[in-house]
Amino acid sequence: MNSAPSIQKLLDELERLPGVGPKSAQRIAYYILNAESRQAIRLAEAITEVKETVRFCQTCFNYAEDDECAICSSPIRDHGKICVVSEPKDIAPIERTNVFDGVYHVLHGALSPLDGIGPDELRISELLRRLSDGSVQEVVIATDPNVEGETTAAYLARLIKPLGVRVTRPASGLPVGGDLEYADEVTLSRALEGRLEL
Amino acid sequence: MNSAPSIQKLLDELERLPGVGPKSAQRIAYYILNAESRQAIRLAEAITEVKETVRFCQTCFNYAEDDECAICSSPIRDHGKICVVSEPKDIAPIERTNVFDGVYHVLHGALSPLDGIGPDELRISELLRRLSDGSVQEVVIATDPNVEGETTAAYLARLIKPLGVRVTRPASGLPVGGDLEYADEVTLSRALEGRLEL
Numbered sequence: 001m002n003s004a005p006s007i008q009k010l011l012d013e014l015e016r017l018p019g020v021g022p023k024s025a026q027r028i029a030y031y032i033l034n035a036e037s038r039q040a041i042r043l044a045e046a047i048t049e050v051k052e053t054v055r056f057c058q059t060c061f062n063y064a065e066d067d068e069c070a071i072c073s074s075p076i077r078d079h080g081k082i083c084v085v086s087e088p089k090d091i092a093p094i095e096r097t098n099v100f101d102g103v104y105h106v107l108h109g110a111l112s113p114l115d116g117i118g119p120d121e122l123r124i125s126e127l128l129r130r131l132s133d134g135s136v137q138e139v140v141i142a143t144d145p146n147v148e149g150e151t152t153a154a155y156l157a158r159l160i161k162p163l164g165v166r167v168t169r170p171a172s173g174l175p176v177g178g179d180l181e182y183a184d185e186v187t188l189s190r191a192l193e194g195r196l197e198l
Numbered sequence: 199m200n201s202a203p204s205i206q207k208l209l210d211e212l213e214r215l216p217g218v219g220p221k222s223a224q225r226i227a228y229y230i231l232n233a234e235s236r237q238a239i240r241l242a243e244a245i246t247e248v249k250e251t252v253r254f255c256q257t258c259f260n261y262a263e264d265d266e267c268a269i270c271s272s273p274i275r276d277h278g279k280i281c282v283v284s285e286p287k288d289i290a291p292i293e294r295t296n297v298f299d300g301v302y303h304v305l306h307g308a309l310s311p312l313d314g315i316g317p318d319e320l321r322i323s324e325l326l327r328r329l330s331d332g333s334v335q336e337v338v339i340a341t342d343p344n345v346e347g348e349t350t351a352a353y354l355a356r357l358i359k360p361l362g363v364r365v366t367r368p369a370s371g372l373p374v375g376g377d378l379e380y381a382d383e384v385t386l387s388r389a390l391e392g393r394l395e396l
Contacts, residue, residue, distance in 0.1 A: 004263045006251045010244040016237070018229045024217050030287045031216045032245060033252060033261060039214070040249045044242040046208040047230060051238045053204045054231060063231060065202045089228045 007033070059130070061106040061123050063088050071103055078102045083140040084127065084156065086110045086149065094142060102140070105130065110148035111155055119155065127156075131163055138166040145172050205231070257328070259304040259321050261286050269301055276300045281338040282325065282354065284308045284347065292340060300338070303328065308346035309353055317353065325354075329361055336364040343370055 007029060014025035032040050056062070057069035060082075064070070071077055071091075081102025085091060088106050107122040130136065139160055143149035157167045172190035174183055183191070205227060212223035230238050254260070255267035258280075262268070269275055269289075279300025283289060286304055305320040328334065337358055341347035355365045370388035372381055381389070 004248075004252055004261050004268070006244070006248045006263060007261060010248045013241040013244045016241075017226050019222050019225055026287065026290065027217055028215050029248070030285075032248060033286075037249050039211075040245055043211040043214075044245040046204070046211045047238055047242040047245075050202075050204045050208045050227070050230060051235050054202055063202050063205060065204060070202070087228075088231075089224065092224065 056106075060104045061088075061108060061126070062091055062104055076101075080135060080137045081140065082127070082130065082136055082138070083142050086143050086152070090142065090144075100140070102138075107143070107152065110143055110152040112148045112151075122152075124156070124159075128159065128163075131160065131165055136165055138168060141167065141169050254304075258302045259286075259306060259324070260289055260302055274299075278333060278335045279338065280325070280328065280334055280336070281340050284341050284350070288340065288342075298338070300336075305341070305350065308341055308350045310346045310349075320350075322354070322357075326357065326361075329358065329363055332362075334363055336366060339365065339367050 010029050010032065011022075011025050014020055014028050015022060017025075020028070032043075053065050054063050055065075057064035057072055058067045059072040060069060062069045062071065064072075066073070078101050081100070082105050083094060083100055083102055084105045084107060085094070086107050086109060091104055091106070094100055094104075105123065105127045107124065107127070109117050109122050111117060111119065111122070127139075131139070139156070141153040141156055143152045153169055157169075160167050171194050172187065173194055174180065174187060174191045180188075208227050208230065209220075209223050212218055212226050213220060215223075218226070230241075251263050252261050253263075255262035255270055256265050257270040258267060260267045260269065262270075264271070276299050279298075280303050281292060281298055281300055282303045282305060283292070284305050284307060289302055289304070292298055292302075303321065303325045305322065305325070307315055307320050309315060309317065309320070325337075329337070337354070339351040339354055341350045351367055355367075358365050369392055370385065371392055372378065372385065372389045378386075
């Protein structure tokens, strides 16, 4: 592959992407080389455009192309319900369920004292400010079901409950379509504790 | 993720890449969103540059940035040995071995009558032209060891041998580091037929 420095440059840049090793980088580079110029240029432009236009929503700190993201500025969303997530990428899976019709708040991290991430490193004061006018009835804390996520959820619940706002958390339990045999103990204990009447 | 059309556009373009599904596309898109602008721009520029500068070597039809690729224009390569490959991407693994010091010829495909790929669809006449002045002593046919590759190799050997040029093919056999137990029958037969004195 030493025949073209520009190919090597592309390979180097592709290998920086997450989940792209030397072999995938080569496969993608050859694909780009074989693709129509128009298609390759579209990819390059999409990368440039996203960096130029995308910033953070001033209300929820999700990615946005304007001061407010499409969800925060939507009149059909229920602005009385806020779903708190750690990262912008956590919003997509929730949106795909079509179950939540409220708005979001992105913390940009989770509490992790060992890594030096305390409340001041997260968008927590901004969340509390959104709750200050009494228009929000429920906060769903959808941080990850791991140590940092649970710690963050517990911390937020302690802060928010005194404001008279309902604080909830998505249920932990067995994944649908999963196999009881392969469930880990913690998940299975949660599933049993949260058992429902049939 | 419906909050920014430019993110959706990037996701769409990323998903067209080989080996990149919706999840990888999202991971890469978030990586680009979080990356420094400078790094993202470098990737976009590498894509554009490769499409603008890379064409085919007029001698061997490998990718090149000039009329001739770096290998064909190198004075330290042995121009009396030509290694024939199906695709430009087959050159990189051979170069990595550091065993072959000759030059290449890229056919851009392999014979496959069922897919309508005959000798005229490949760069075969160009290969024969390179052999016409008698300066080439050996042609190593490194097409893939599958039906199309073997057919192509046999076809080329029939054309080239009468010219008094030595025609060889890389040995088939057990992969180094592999396990005899898991070798398929065809590979094992080849390995036994090609057994060497110790």
